[in-house]
Amino acid sequence: MKIQPFLLEDTLEVNCYVVTCEETHATWLIDCGAFDPRIPAYLEANHLALSAIFITHGHWDHVTGLPDALAYAGDIPVYASAPEHEGVKTTQIKAGETLRLGNHEGVIRHTPGHTPDGVSLIFPGHAFTGDALFCGSVGGTKTPETYDQQLTAIRTELFPLPGHTRVYSGHGPVTTIAIEKQFNPFFT
Amino acid sequence: MSEWTRERIEAEARTGALEGADLSGIDLSGADLSHAKLDGVRLDNTDLTRAILDFASLKHASLKGAQCELIVLGGADVSEADFTNADLRRANLVGTKGHGTIFDHADLYYSRPGSADFTNASFKSANVQRAIFRKAILREADFSSAEGQANFENADTEGMVR
Numbered sequence: 001m002k003i004q005p006f007l008l009e010d011t012l013e014v015n016c017y018v019v020t021c022e023e024t025h026a027t028w029l030i031d032c033g034a035f036d037p038r039i040p041a042y043l044e045a046n047h048l049a050l051s052a053i054f055i056t057h058g059h060w061d062h063v064t065g066l067p068d069a070l071a072y073a074g075d076i077p078v079y080a081s082a083p084e085h086e087g088v089k090t091t092q093i094k095a096g097e098t099l100r101l102g103n104h105e106g107v108i109r110h111t112p113g114h115t116p117d118g119v120s121l122i123f124p125g126h127a128f129t130g131d132a133l134f135c136g137s138v139g140g141t142k143t144p145e146t147y148d149q150q151l152t153a154i155r156t157e158l159f160p161l162p163g164h165t166r167v168y169s170g171h172g173p174v175t176t177i178a179i180e181k182q183f184n185p186f187f188t
Numbered sequence: 189m190s191e192w193t194r195e196r197i198e199a200e201a202r203t204g205a206l207e208g209a210d211l212s213g214i215d216l217s218g219a220d221l222s223h224a225k226l227d228g229v230r231l232d233n234t235d236l237t238r239a240i241l242d243f244a245s246l247k248h249a250s251l252k253g254a255q256c257e258l259i260v261l262g263g264a265d266v267s268e269a270d271f272t273n274a275d276l277r278r279a280n281l282v283g284t285k286g287h288g289t290i291f292d293h294a295d296l297y298y299s300r301p302g303s304a305d306f307t308n309a310s311f312k313s314a315n316v317q318r319a320i321f322r323k324a325i326l327r328e329a330d331f332s333s334a335e336g337q338a339n340f341e342n343a344d345t346e347g348m349v350r
Contacts, residue, residue: 005238007258007278013298134300135262135280135282135300136262136280136282136300136301136302136303136320136322137300137302137320137322164222166240172278172280172300173238173258173259173260173278173279173280173300174238174240174258174260174280175242175260175262175280175282176242176260176262178242178243178263179242179243179260179262179263179280179282179283180282182263182283183262183263183282183283183302183303184282184302184303185302185303185322185323185342188303188323
């Protein structure tokens with residue numbers, strides 16, 4: 001699995017990721033805060049075509065580029081836990097379901113707290129966590145209840161993953177489950 | 189000319205064969221050096237952008253002027269290493285141990301040194317704008333002439349110089 005990150009500095013420093021199965025060349029876009037010109041340039045330089053988009057949660061900095069991405073990629077599924085984003089009808093997914101990216105099977109985990117619809121997509125060795133778990137932090141929450149919900153979701157849905165699992169967050173650098181379990185200040 | 193290539197470095201990084209080697213100037217951007225044993229290695233002006241060095245050992249390593257934006261050094265030991273003039277923007281430094289590490293004139297913009305242990309480290313004239321030192325140990329660390337607003341929430345700043 002090849003993961004190409006794009007840091008969108010002008011959109012709250014949000015990350016989006018182009019993820020490719022190296023055997024089949026199936027390629028997805030994870031989150032779409034903006035359809036930055038670097039993304040189609042990367043796809044074209046590597047002779048790749050998007051076959052799906054996955055949305056971790058519905059905040060504007062993760063979905064605003066969705067119409068532009070679909071205008072470029074055509075009629076491809078948009079996987080999300082909410083039924084619609086930016087006027088685009090999604091293919092709704094829920095916790096426990098699996099999705100295939102070429103030869104790789106990903107599992108949906110519900111990781112609410114930052115938003116009620118927050119989901120993470122877990123492939124063996126790679127976790128796309130949106131704004132649930134960050135490098136050295138967690139996503140912002142609005143109430144003590146949603147804060148507790150967030151920490152519980154991370155503890156039960158993400159921390160049991162193998163320590164070497166790389167965490168690709170909505171903001172900030174890559175991290176690993178081992179680093180966050182051992183050192184994340186919100187859990188130590 | 190160094191006999192080390194990127195492929196050989198990635199293959200042998202965990203064996204200890206690289207300790208003390210001069211790897212300066214090699215393109216290691218995005219390299220997988222997780223748990224690498226790199227004590228005393230020389231990486232001056234090396235491109236380590238987005239390289240993964242979680243839980244690596246880089247004690248006494250020299251990374252002067254290295255390009256380390258978005259590098260992953262979480263859980264690594266960089267004690268007594270020298271990052272003078274290094275670009276550490278947005279670096280993952282969560283839980284990094286850096287006793288006596290030198291970050292003078294380094295750019296740590298929006299880096300994440302949460303729960304790091306930088307006892308006696310030097311950040312003279314470094315840029316720490318938006319750096320998040322939450323729960324970090326910064327005893328006797330020297331931030332004289334450092335620039336920018338960092339987050340020191342719940343950090344241990346006993347004896348820290350600002």
